[in-house]
Amino acid sequence: MYQEPIFLQPVMQERIWGGQKLHKLFGYDSSYEKTGEAWAISAHTHGPSKILNGPLQGKTLLDAWENYGELFNKLPDSDEAYPLLIKILDANDDLSVQVHPDDTYAREVEHEAYGKTECWYVLDADPGAELILGHHAETKEELHQMIDQGEWDELLKRVPVTKGDFVHVPSGTIHAIGKGIVILETQQSSDITYRVYDYDRVDSNGNKRELHLQKAKEVTTVPHVDNTINPTEEVQEDLRIEKLIVSEYFSVYRWDLQGHVTKLLDKDFLQISVIEGEGTITVGEKEFTLVKGANFILPSGLQKYELEGNVEFIVSHPSTNQIG
Incomplete structure (x- = not known):
């Protein structure tokens, strides 16, 4: 069907921590003042990318996956969801501290196709920019106690980053992208996020965003293990x-x-x-x-x-x- 690339239109997502860098750096148009994410290559139901050229122009990548599986060498009788999701994120402010489940937990508890293991390529970073990646608790009991008591400075592990860095974030890893960082994220096609801490921020209506502490405690890997990347x-x-x-x-x-x-x-x-x-x-x-x-x-x-x-x-x- 396609003897050409399939170009895709990103789906813009408004986020409380977003900004305007996705337009400034990549020319993406958005009606949002705080654009946090461009779902660049997505077949997820929460924001499927639109196809811009060829026989399926105007349809979405989700349509193509479900009805034209030969484009992906997908088995004809497969009911698997599209496996990956590519995002570009503008952290104009700190993202919430969060964690994602693995496949087993996502399927058993959330009834979703995939958990979420992800990785980040840093496209831009302000001087002194930091990520949160991992924690210092040695046991589940210590993790629960430090979360319950709000001992965030003692619990969370901070990592400085610069443009060109690459970070692997397996499911179960407590993490957050820090202010002033733009990343390209390659992840499993999942939109399951458990917030652990959100800096007591409020939205435009004066409400704090929901936390998911019990599920976060259940899925967090303890102790944290640093991942070594060997390109x-x-x-x-x-x-x-x-x-x-x-x-x-x-x-x-x-x-x-x-x-x-x-x-x-x-x-x-x-x-x-x-x-x-x-x-x-x-x-x-x-x-x-x-x-x-x-x-x-x-x-x-x-x-x-x-x-x-x-x-x-x-x-x-x-x-x-x-x-x-």
């Missing part, structure tokens, strides 16, 4: 490929193109976001312009394609066992 690099023609992570749920890469490369699609499909620069992608006789902020999928069966320009990409695909 590897290879070069194909004028393309430098940095393999950031290969995990149970996804593989994520940073591609840095300075010239031209011809590649073969050797995965079920690829998700690609342009994070810097501009160039072109050519499939057969068709050439498409690539600009910063573009998001697209290379569908199954596309085979050979060519990239040209000075462009930086974040590329991902699901683990093979995630496709029905």
Whole structure:
């Protein structure tokens, strides 16, 4: 059906901690004063991306997944949900301290398809910016006591970050993106979040946001274990490929193109976001312009394609066992 990339329109999401950087950095239009997230490649029911070109133009990625599974090499009788979700987040203020469940808990308790393991590539960060990643409690009892007593400074582990850093956040990890950070997030396609602490903020109606302390206590990994990231690099023609992570749920890469490369699609499909620069992608006789902020999928069966320009990409695909 598609012998071309499937370009997608991001879905903007208003958040209490959002700002205007998604428009300034990527040109995304939003009617929200506080735009926190662009769901760039999404087949989630809470915000499916719209297809911008080709035979399915005007339909959503969710439509394509459910009705044209061959685009993703999906088994015909599979009832699996689309496995991944790509977001770009603007933390104009601190996000809530939160934690996500694993697949088993999500299915048994929330009756959702997936839990949420995620990873972050830092696209921009103010000087001195920090993440919360993990905690200092050694036992469940200590974790519960420190949460109940509000001992946040003692409990939470803070990590400084700069542009270009990469962070893996498995399910069960207490975390928060700090003020002044813009990230590209690759995650399981899940919208389950348990808030642990929200700085006693109130919304526009003067109400505090809901916390989910009991569920958060149940799913948090204790003790916290730091994840070591060991990226590897290879070069194909004028393309430098940095393999950031290969995990149970996804593989994520940073591609840095300075010239031209011809590649073969050797995965079920690829998700690609342009994070810097501009160039072109050519499939057969068709050439498409690539600009910063573009998001697209290379569908199954596309085979050979060519990239040209000075462009930086974040590329991902699901683990093979995630496709029905």
